[in-house]
Amino acid sequence: MTVHVLLFAAAKAAIGQATVAVELPAAPRVADIRAELQRRFPALQPLLARSWIAVNQQVAAVDYPVAASDEVAWIPPVSGG
């Protein structure tokens, strides 16, 4: 299953795109997204480790299941305000 992960801030700057398509096994969970992002972008692993993954605009735990229609985002540590 292909999931398009929205990118922001340092992740977006490093990867150079606003989204990245990741290939996942069937019935993926957030953990699978993290693992695939880590594999694709090893230099960003320290940032990823401190980041949230959001599914449909809400932070999701690692075992949360992801559907093909879900909106997924890599949320690095926030710094608003």
Add this chain to the structure above:
Amino acid sequence: MLELVEATIDLAQVLAAVQDPRAGASLLFVGTTREYTGDQRTTELHYECYPAMARQQLQHLAEQARRQWPLTAVALVHRLGPVPIGEASVAIAVSAPHRAAAFSAGQWLLDTLKQQVAIWKREQFADGTQVWQHPDSSGAGISATPSPAHD
């Protein structure tokens, strides 16, 4: 008033948005771009957000504040894009019948916005370097998960 704006924040408008005859206290917090942090000179901050998530989160913050404290109104406005020195990046206004709730809720809203809302700042320094700020809140890895969260 819960807004993400791309231009100068109208601070008078933010304060006016919480005026209520039931309120004895109104509070306006303004966060501005600071020029010096220690010896480092900042020349500009640039803010980016995940709009769909940030908007929901601002809504949720206002609702949570109103559940936790007796308030008459809440306004949250964050600016996006470049914010020069001395200009406002965020404005938070609350009103309440009594001042204790206004002070407490105002502080909580700012602190929680800074911990949870999907907004990021890129800091530009006097030497021209630009750094996205991704603070480590506790040093223990992933910081407090915003609620509601998927389990």
